[in-house]
Amino acid sequence: MVERIARAVRRFAPAAILAASVLALLIMRASDWRGDEYTYSAMARAVGEWLRGSVSGRQAMQAIFGTGWFMPGIALIGAPPFVLTDDPPHWLQRGWLLAINLGLTALLIRRFARQFGPRHAALAMLFPGLAAGWYFSALSWFPEITAGLLSTLALLAGWRCAVRISRGSLPEWQDVAAMEVCLIAALYLRGPALLLALALNGFLILLAVLAMRGALPRLAAGCLAIALALAPWSIAASRHFDATVITTTNVPLVLADGFGDPARTCFGRCPAGRDIWPAWQFAQGRAAQTGENPLVVERRMMRASLSGLSPRTYLRTVRANFARFLFEPSHVARLFEPVMHGVPPGMRAGLLAFVALATWLLYAPMLAALLLANVARLRGGDGQRLQSLLIKLGTAAAFAQPFVHKSSGRYWVAFAPLMAWSAALLIAAWRDRPGHRRHSAVAGVLDAAQTTYAAAFALAALVLLAA
Structure with missing residues (x-):
């Protein structure tokens, strides 16, 4: 059978x-893009434009690094349509x-x-x-x-x-x-x-x-x-x-978002927004004010957010x-x-x-x-x-x-x-x-x-x- x-x-x-x-x-x-698709598509576009000679390798790498939240593989896999045309x-x-x-x-x-x-x-x-x-x-x-x-x-x-x-x-x-x-x-x-x-x-x-x-x-x-x-x-x-950075940079913000206290993540409550973007923007702003590395700020934000987490x-x-x-x-x-x-x-x-x-x-x-x-x-x-x-x-x-x-x-x-x-x-x-x-x-x-x-x-x- x-x-x-x-x-x-x-x-x-x-x-x-x-x-x-x-x-x-x-x-x-x-169908339009949803969520992370916007970033992945933009990364692939950067690689495609570099392969066509429209942008420099440095510009393409800037787009691929972005916030540091994503690995570059999908940009490489998704690049061919952008090699064929600038707006597939x-x-x-x-x-x-x-x-x-x-x-x-x-x-x-x-x-x-x-x-x-x-x-x-x-x-x-x-x-x-x-x-x-x-x-x-x-x-x-x-x-x-x-x-x-x-x-x-x-x-x-x-x-x-x-x-x-x-x-x-x-x-x-x-x-x-x-x-x-x-x-x-x-x-x-x-x-x-x-x-x-x-x-x-x-x-x-x-x-x-x-x-x-x-x-x-x-x-x-x-x-x-x-x-x-x-x-x-x-x-x-x-x-x-x-x-x-071993792979990506988003671990502190992901842990804070998933398990922390929203009222503490941005040393207080973060501004309204989608996903971890408000916390990332806050870290960028605080780093610009203090001269710290934004990733150091993010780790401090994570510790503050998780400080009251019980088992x-x-x-x-x-x-x-x-x-x-x-x-x-x-x-x-x-x-x-x-x-x-x-x-x-x-x-x-x-x-x-x-x-x-x-x-x-x-x-x-x-x-x-x-x-x-x-x-x-x-x-x-x-x-x-x-x-x-x-x-x-x-x-x-x-x-x-x-x-x-x-x-x-x-x-x-x-x-x-x-x-x-x-x-x-x-x-x-x-x-x-x-x-x-x-x-x-x-x-x-x-x-x-x-x-x-x-x-x-x-x-x-x-x-x-x-x-």
Whole structure:
């Protein structure tokens, strides 16, 4: 039964994904930018104008640095339409971004098929490929989908490395390189990908210490590659802002906005405005008055805002963040409703209701699969054990966000591939035959790691629910 469904999905899903892509582009073709899209588009415009010779490299870098809140990857990816023309229409920009995300999705599906077989590939086609809400993010400037796809490709390459290490073999150079390239690309799209890069490399190094120490030089070379790739941005950003910057500069204001007291953030209440812009403008003004570095002012603002934060209030805020983070999968579609000029106003509510329903029908079981995979201990051979641990590692990296950031339903698309992977793995574990299992000398350690993580995950959930 499962195999017949998988075959049907593989047969019909590509046409359905293509049709959904065309329909979504028609719906969004005339939509204005929302929120961070203005900044991302301006960054890409600067790169495109530099490539056309309209502005100097210095001017382009000034636009890319901006406030320091964003990594430059989306500017590089989104630049080609601005190379073709100085004012590309919105539909061309959105279509280009959709094409990139569909291309990475196709690459991920192919990799799932090669590593784990057609069942995994079918689940990756089904979700998020047939989740209606996914396309609104795929057509936007928001980098979460692209970074999430690259992060999952890195985890798959990490799995190939881990399997060989667990069996006492050296990881292939091309697998180490593929993992690090995907991590670097994801990191240049989103600063929080640094957490995954550290966790995945740390996991492989620990596994090598236990099972195959000869793999350590190759893994160390991979870590060095990430450091060298990130260094140009970090050095340039640090010079531009005259302060140490690893990825982005917005952490103090984000923490103050997400968890602090609004009456204290600007050493009093901040002026009215959207998001963290009023606090940033206040910091710029105060720095101009005092001669301090604005980033130093922002850190003082953060400390003032968080000074009265109690553990209970923090946990309740994190719980509210998770509620939005996990249970608003049509958030981005609703975000575009006021500017969805390609759809008559009278039809927008009905369209969004359909999008929400169609998304939830797939999203709910896939979310359940992800949560179950995070508390399950799978023992169907080392391959399953390592899949289970890497899904857990990827989830932990993604789920760190609500602990440090005011979160929303915009971000689920970043870990959507992990949801499909979890569902495929659980089905495989259910149908696994004991005779097909292969165990290594570190199988017991992998089982203990799964058990420890599952207990910590469940405990964290209980603490948040009880707060």
